[in-house]
Amino acid sequence: MENKMQSKIPLSKAIAAGDIQTKLSIPFMGLGIFLKGQKIKGCLIFLLEVAFVLYMATSGGYALSMLPSLGNSAQQKVWNEAKQIYEYSAGDNSQLILLSGIVTCFVIVGFILLWIMQIKQAYRLQLQKENNVHVKTFAEDIRSLFDENLHITLMSLPCIGILVFNIVPLVYMISMAFTSYSKEDNHLQLFGWNGLVQFQRVLNFGGNIGRQFWHVLAWTVVWALVATFLNYVMGMILAMIINRKETKAKGFWRFCFVLSIAVPQFVSLMIMNIMLQPSGAINVLLQNHGLISGPLPFFTDAMWARVTIILINLWVGIPYTMLQVTGILQNIPSELYEAARMDGAGPVKIFMKITLPYMLFVTTPYLITSFVGNINNFNVIYLLSGGGPTYVGDTAGQTDLLVTWLYKLTIDQQYYNLGAVIGILTFVILTVVTLVTYRRSKSYKNEEAFM
Structure with a gap:
């Protein structure tokens, strides 16, 4: 009973x-x-x-x-006869x-x-x-509440905070996507529901907004894949080189590369933006030495801007991967390497059969979070190129990500309903990609493989 x-x-x-x-x-x-x-x-x-x-x-x-x-x-506006105003x-x-x-x-x-x-x-x-x-x-x-039900006491305040600061604003933002809330037709104060009109505008290939959305989405995916892959591979190579027995002064080399993390990213990116302007230090230096006849279009040409952003992101992102990988490399059992060498395996085979599988197994969640972080990497894009160059008549620039375009649509141009739609679609894409990728990974299917 x-x-x-x-x-x-x-x-x-x-x-x-x-x-x-x-x-x-x-x-x-x-x-x-x-x-x-x-x-x-x-x-x-x-x-x-x-x-x-x-x-x-x-x-x-x-x-x-x-x-x-x-x-x-x-x-x-009403005329006040008594006040004559x-x-x-x-x-x-x-x-x-x-x-x-x-x-x-x-x-x-x-x-x-x-x-x-x-x-x-x-x-x-x-x-x-x-x-x-x-x-x-x-x-x-x-x-x-302070004994057997202590969990209720401890979780009450966080749950209230999540409800007030996460769930309610999220529902408000989602609801906004189904309204006419924008500066179009002066609907900034009084607006109404208009169903899926904004979703149709965004997903329509033939429309101006739809064309820009698919263009920005394609560049966002390419940027996230390239940035994640290059940061991971080059960070892993750098960590392996420093971690070799033959490498001297390991701490010094790690310190040198970690300096880019120690300096606030905001400062680093703003300095790089100034240096790469047409009249910036790099262009002036190259012209003074006769290496170029005119300024290089680092941020005024779409392809140049994209390559420049990817390269600068490597400078900022590789040290993070290096630190992550260094700790993992030091935890790989040395007996595995010794047994492989005794069997006659070379460095390449040891890397492909031992190091890389172990690394991928352990770092799959890190790769997923890095991919998601790069899709939402507002700082690098906005502080370097501002999303530009931007063609006349467009609201999105050639280097804009979904998150920077969302910022422009809402803060700069007051298309709040379109911004809400972009936010919803970004959330759906990230959720699907993250869940599908993680559930199909060995880290999820075989948790005890390397224990």
Whole structure:
């Protein structure tokens, strides 16, 4: 019977098998708990119901009623005859209406969950009384939050933080993709729902926005693959060279390469941007020595800009991989190498059969996170080329990634609905690629292979 009381109780069973006191919890939250001895908890739950009713009767109900339209009254200019001036009526603010409506929906969901939980708790207390089991007092419930239920105490604040700072803004951003919220037709204050119109614009090959999206997506994938592959391979080669027994002063060489990490990336990239300008130090130096007749188009030509960004990213990214790989190389059992040499294996075969498989097995999660990080590598692109060069009439430059284009669409050009669509598509692409790649990797399928 004790296991029955501790197990999960279906709501339908709690309502059907509950006594009159338990059933009173259906219209009056906390009443069943109050009548069964937990008076303070019952009162607190009832106060939450009262607070919910008051909220819905005041601002919550209005926010929910305005959610389908997102507002109807636009800002208007009205002539004040007495003051002989024009005055502006505020009008509806669709941003606040949308946010308030979403928050109200979350409040309703939370209220429903609390309603279900308190009915189940009332039925659980009913079973305890029927079987002469001790019913905890409010003080005992509080003490349990620091003992057997400590996990609830520790996880409450992080879960609230995730809800407030992650989930609610995410739902708000997703909702924005289905609206007309942009500077087009002056829909920055008052806008409405327009369904999948923005998704059609983005995914349409023939449209201007669609053409730019597929172009930016292709470059984003190429950039992420090339940057991840080159950083990984060259970082691994560098780590293996430094890690050789013949290499002297290993600590010194590692220190030299780690300097690029020690210097803030913002500073490094801004300096490189200044040096590679048409009138920057590198072009001036090359022209003064007669090596070039005119400035090299590091950031004014699309191909030059892409190659330049990839090379500078190597300078920034290789040391990270070197540090990751160094620790892994030092943990590969030396017995494997000795046995391979005794069998007559050469350096190349040892690398292909021992080092590389071990490295790939251990670093697959790192490769996935590096790929995702490069897709979202805002700093390198924005601080070096600013996404340019940009053709006339386009909102995306030739080196823009999805994340930098999203920034331009929202912050610079106020196409908030298009930016939300780009954000959703980026999230979907990254989620699918990450999950599929990791679940198909040996790191996931055979966790104990190298243990």
